[in-house]
Amino acid sequence: xxxxxxxxxxxxxxxGAFIRSESGRVFAMKDADGNxxxxxxxxxxxxxxxxxxxxxxxxPSWAKRTPYNRGQIIYRLAEMIEAxxxxxxxxxxxxxxxxxxxxxxRNEVAASVDRLVYYAGWADKLEQVLGNVNPVAAPYFNFTMxxxxxxxxxxxxxxxxxxxxxxxxAPAIVAGNTVVASxxxxxxxxxxxxxxxxxxSDLPGGVxxxxxxxxxxxxxxxxxxxxxxxxxxxxxxxxxxxxALGAAETVKRIHTFKAEDNINWYSDSFExxxxxxxxxxxxxxxxxxxx
Amino acid sequence: xxxxxxxxQKNMRSSGRTAPELIFGNLWNFDPAPETADPKVKATYDxxxxxxxTQAKSKKRFDSINPANEKKIAEIALAGPLDVNLAYLAAxxxxxxWARTPGKERAKYLYRIARLLQDRARxxxxxxxxxxxxxxxxxxxxxxxxxxAHFFYHAGWADKLQYVAAGKTLEPxxxxxxxxxxxxxxxMLAWKLAPALATGNCVVIKPAETTSITAxxxxxxxxxxxxxxxxxxxxxxxxxxxxxVIAHSLAAKVAFTGxxxxxxxxxxxxxxxxxxxxxxxxxxxxxxxxxxxxxxxxVEGIVNGIFFNQGHVCCAGSRLLVQESVAELVIxxxxxxxxxxxxxxxxxxxxxxxxxxxxxxxxxxxxxxxxGIKEGAKLYQPECVLPKQGYYFRPTLFTGVTQSHRVARExxxxxxxxxxxxxxxxxxIEKANNTVYGLSAGVWTDxxxxxxxxxxxxxxxxxxxNTFNKFDPSSPFGxxxxxxxxxxxxxxxxxxxxxxx
Numbered sequence: 001x002x003x004x005x006x007x008x009x010x011x012x013x014x015x016g017a018f019i020r021s022e023s024g025r026v027f028a029m030k031d032a033d034g035n036x037x038x039x040x041x042x043x044x045x046x047x048x049x050x051x052x053x054x055x056x057x058x059x060p061s062w063a064k065r066t067p068y069n070r071g072q073i074i075y076r077l078a079e080m081i082e083a084x085x086x087x088x089x090x091x092x093x094x095x096x097x098x099x100x101x102x103x104x105x106r107n108e109v110a111a112s113v114d115r116l117v118y119y120a121g122w123a124d125k126l127e128q129v130l131g132n133v134n135p136v137a138a139p140y141f142n143f144t145m146x147x148x149x150x151x152x153x154x155x156x157x158x159x160x161x162x163x164x165x166x167x168x169x170a171p172a173i174v175a176g177n178t179v180v181a182s183x184x185x186x187x188x189x190x191x192x193x194x195x196x197x198x199x200x201s202d203l204p205g206g207v208x209x210x211x212x213x214x215x216x217x218x219x220x221x222x223x224x225x226x227x228x229x230x231x232x233x234x235x236x237x238x239x240x241x242x243x244a245l246g247a248a249e250t251v252k253r254i255h256t257f258k259a260e261d262n263i264n265w266y267s268d269s270f271e272x273x274x275x276x277x278x279x280x281x282x283x284x285x286x287x288x289x290x291x
Numbered sequence: 292x293x294x295x296x297x298x299x300q301k302n303m304r305s306s307g308r309t310a311p312e313l314i315f316g317n318l319w320n321f322d323p324a325p326e327t328a329d330p331k332v333k334a335t336y337d338x339x340x341x342x343x344x345t346q347a348k349s350k351k352r353f354d355s356i357n358p359a360n361e362k363k364i365a366e367i368a369l370a371g372p373l374d375v376n377l378a379y380l381a382a383x384x385x386x387x388x389w390a391r392t393p394g395k396e397r398a399k400y401l402y403r404i405a406r407l408l409q410d411r412a413r414x415x416x417x418x419x420x421x422x423x424x425x426x427x428x429x430x431x432x433x434x435x436x437x438x439x440a441h442f443f444y445h446a447g448w449a450d451k452l453q454y455v456a457a458g459k460t461l462e463p464x465x466x467x468x469x470x471x472x473x474x475x476x477x478x479m480l481a482w483k484l485a486p487a488l489a490t491g492n493c494v495v496i497k498p499a500e501t502t503s504i505t506a507x508x509x510x511x512x513x514x515x516x517x518x519x520x521x522x523x524x525x526x527x528x529x530x531x532x533x534x535x536v537i538a539h540s541l542a543a544k545v546a547f548t549g550x551x552x553x554x555x556x557x558x559x560x561x562x563x564x565x566x567x568x569x570x571x572x573x574x575x576x577x578x579x580x581x582x583x584x585x586x587x588x589x590v591e592g593i594v595n596g597i598f599f600n601q602g603h604v605c606c607a608g609s610r611l612l613v614q615e616s617v618a619e620l621v622i623x624x625x626x627x628x629x630x631x632x633x634x635x636x637x638x639x640x641x642x643x644x645x646x647x648x649x650x651x652x653x654x655x656x657x658x659x660x661x662x663g664i665k666e667g668a669k670l671y672q673p674e675c676v677l678p679k680q681g682y683y684f685r686p687t688l689f690t691g692v693t694q695s696h697r698v699a700r701e702x703x704x705x706x707x708x709x710x711x712x713x714x715x716x717x718x719x720i721e722k723a724n725n726t727v728y729g730l731s732a733g734v735w736t737d738x739x740x741x742x743x744x745x746x747x748x749x750x751x752x753x754x755x756x757n758t759f760n761k762f763d764p765s766s767p768f769g770x771x772x773x774x775x776x777x778x779x780x781x782x783x784x785x786x787x788x789x790x791x792x
Binding site for chain 1: 440456457458459551554555556558559561562563570572727739742743746747751752753754755756757758761763765766767768769771772773774775776778781782783791
């Protein structure tokens with residue numbers, strides 16, 4: 001008799017734990033052949049608020065780790081993904097055996113791993129490139145350094161379900177931010193699998209929090225949540241407006257990529273220290289010189 | 292001034308507290324020392340559009356008032372949307388060739404502007420004080436020289452833009468709309484114009500309606516410098532004019548300095564557009580005094596932190612956090628020091644605190660001070676004589692302030708200091724960060740290590756250690772949280788006026 005497979009119950013990774021939505025809601029996902037695949041948590045505003053709380057708890061100690069340590073942890077995450085890259089590629093194709101899809105998915109996983117490695121390397125260098133000493137006309141040692149903004153909201157690409165997500169997560173966490181990310185709604189499954197890899201990397205719980213669900217339900221709360229200091233998003237015109245209006249309530253920083261532009265997530269522009277800069281504040285300190 | 296009783300003095304000494312206060316009463320008054328240089332202000336001003344003085348389409352004008360005596364100084368053209376549109380069209384026409392002008396040549400214009408401003412520094416200082424009410428010693432020694440320094444600093448960047456951002460070079464955004472406040476009229480204009488021009492942008496700028504005169508006088512310098520027409524356009528008016536500047540479709544970027552309330556309105560109004568934005572908004576800075584600080588030096592810093600420019604400073608040290616062990620001593624020293632402040636005619640070279648910029652600002656300060664009294668904070672004001680005409684407010688100290696008091700939470704933008712106390716470093720950090728603002732902070736301590744720890748923990752864009760209210764063109768300035776975003780000055784300030792390519 002053919003053995004019946006044990007199917008996985010998809011859960012999202014929040015605060016270092018695997019959770020279902022507090023609402024108990026799910027939405028059904030189909031595989032590449034159109035058959036039922038799994039029930040995905042349909043996260044709510046409340047889940048988002050809980051995730052922000054988890055990110056807030058993890059924030060101070062993550063930011064205080066040495067850049068060298070953060071770099072190693074992100075590199076370790078790349079190791080975890082590389083080792084399980086076939087599983088992630090299958091999550092992207094949702095079981096399709098169509099050769100072009102499989103190749104594309106494997107390329108996407110490879111690019112995602114490379115992206116993590118790229119940003120891991122920035123951890124202990126970005127300050128040397130972005131910060132500097134200022135030659136003020138007075139007896140002060142004056143310097144400008146960077147500081148993570150705190151908790152950053154991420155709204156990931158709909159199409160590039162893995163690379164689009166990793167491309168937002170990596171630059172935000174490398175500098176010491178913690179993130180709450182909303183995964184692709186079209187294919188949330190790679191984010192679920194990524195959560196399992198995050199859990200086995202050395203990344204402390206709460207640094208990356210992943211939510212699945214409907215952007216139309218989550219974007220307004222991303223926009224207005226006062227503890228999110230910035231939101232980086234691939235967004236439609238309507239979503240951009242919602243984000244900008246909500247951001248005005250607490251003078252939140254917003255960086256958006258236009259969904260309608262067919263963003264090429266493989267582009268070099270997503271490997272840049274200036275993507276990290278989007279999640280940083282500049283702080284200038286005047287320290288006296290004298291006996 | 293009342294003389295403290297001898298008995299009380301003795302008690303204070305025996306308990307190791309403050310030394311007896313030397314009060315000479317009115318033995319020596321300052322003689323008047325008015326600054327008499329001619330500010331060369333015209334009776335009427337038009338708009339400066341496309342390098343020419345242009346009448347407002349509506350022909351309407353508004354009065355600029357000297358807040359020190361409520362007398363009219365000049366009539367200024369009121370720009371409407373049509374005028375703002377003309378200014379943008381002129382800027383748009385000028386922008387391509389300005390951006391193509393080699394950086395070396397753009398630099399020369401900025402150097403010229405810096406020099407011409409230095410030449411006429413005294414005249415501009417007097418005009419600034421006349422129009423805005425700030426003490427002449429501040430406009431003379433701070434505002435005008437610093438404005439010139441900003442042009443000089445940024446001039447040198449214009450031909451070095453490939454060195455600003457590693458791996459990238461800077462390209463201009465296009466036309467930039469700028470709206471600036473009334474607290475440092477010419478200096479804020481310099482902060483806005485210098486980086487915008489150095490990076491090849493053209494500008495439509497609106498000064499605040501109560502302080503337009505130095506901006507308009509500055510247009511004369513632009514003409515003398517031979518700056519191509521349309522590169523800088525100056526439109527004058529109040530909020531409606533500002534809205535037109537912000538809303539114009541040709542603006543690739545909007546830069547605003549002013550209140551958080553208006554900043555949020557601007558954010559809402561630009562939602563759904565692709566305009567870039569930088570906002571430099573309000574503050575409620577903590578000035579933190581540890582027990583090991585040099586207290587006399589700290590008291591000078593506290594006074595400078597809150598009474599500089601009548602407290603009309605977004606980064607003013609308006610919340611004093613004193614370690615409990617020295618709180619009584621610091622407050623007593625502070626009271627003595629505040630009694631020595633000379634409040635009055637801004638044009639007098641000895642004046643420490645000049646006129647409040649406008650009647651509406653004076654009303655706002657009075658309202659917030661009344662709320663402080665009502666909510667139970669203890670008020671102290673010296674018994675100085677204020678001029679009969681004009682808008683003045685006594686330097687004010689609130690003690691017994693709690694974190695929930697309005698005077699500890701809201702930006703007053705006046706000479707009003709709220710004093711809170713703390714016991715430990717952690718408590719100081721928590722209280723200092725307990726605000727929606729995050730523009731600046733001050734730390735006073737003898738320990739270098741503590742300075743750097745505090746600097747790391749304070750959520751503020753600028754941290755001053757054993758000093759306060761220091762500025763420099765090479766030093767980036769700007770806020771965290773609801774104090775806005777973007778930086779002005781330094782290498783980082785240029786990034787907000789350019790695309791990285």
